[in-house]
Amino acid sequence: MKPINTIDDVIRELEYILQYAIDHNSTTGYFAALYLKVTKKVKQGIAEGFFEDGPRMEKLDVIFAKRYIEAYHQFRNGKTPSMAWTRAFALTDTFWPIVLQHLLVGMNAHINLDLGIAAAEVQRGKPMDDLHTDFNRINQILSSLVADVERDLSSIWPFLAKLLRWTRHFDNFLIDFSMELARDGAWKFAVALADTPEKQQPKFIAARDEKVAKKAEIITQPGWIVRLLFAIIRLGEKGSVAQKIQDLNS
Helix, strand or coil, rough: CCCCCHHHHHHHHHHHHHHHHHHHHCHHHHHHHHHHHHHHHHHHHHCCCCCHHHHHHHHHHHHHHHHHHHHHHHHHCCCCCCCHHHHHHHCCCCCCCCCHHHHHHHHHHHHHHHHHHHHHHHHHCCCCCHHHHHHHHHHHHHHHHHHHHHHHHHHHHHCHHHHHCCHHHHHHHHHHHCCHHHHHHHHHHHHHHHHHCCHHHHHHHHHHHHHHHCCCCCHHCHHHHHHHHHHHHHHHHHCCCCHHHHHHHH
């Protein structure tokens, strides 16, 4: 893995992960495709002055993205990433998980664990409150994940939108992973981590990692009604893994 110091380095690495997934028909490309879109939006926001402190936001984006990228390479090289990412990558290249599950389990690990760690790190030795406005602004961009998921998945399985409206069971599943809840939890975790003595931070992060990994079970082991719906969706998904990645990236 080449050094990652700028947001352009992040984009380069995400494009590599995406292309590798397309070439090898790997489901790891689903989350990478969506994350690449978000990163490009953050870059655009920095260039257009959307954030209070553009250079700080780029630093946050790099620290944040590196946690995912490093976890991905650990997985690819047979090493063990965080518990939350281990749960996410456990779905890789198995038949039954639908695209939405791959996306949500990745979002769970990255937002509920990695974002808080990155925020605390970028503000090390500085007041966390100074970051709060930009933290909320980056989450305005992250929140677009939900809309992107529904829109992009409709091209993979056109009946999805009708099904989402028809069944409240599926709605409840999505509500549990709303970006507003993830944002608030990530900020509280970031503030608590920043207030934790440095020697105790690894233990604090490990406890959070375990909690986030446990939360992934809502996605990976839903109730039987949701499992039935997922099976219907999975059998109706169009195209190969590579084609679905390209749909998400379009």
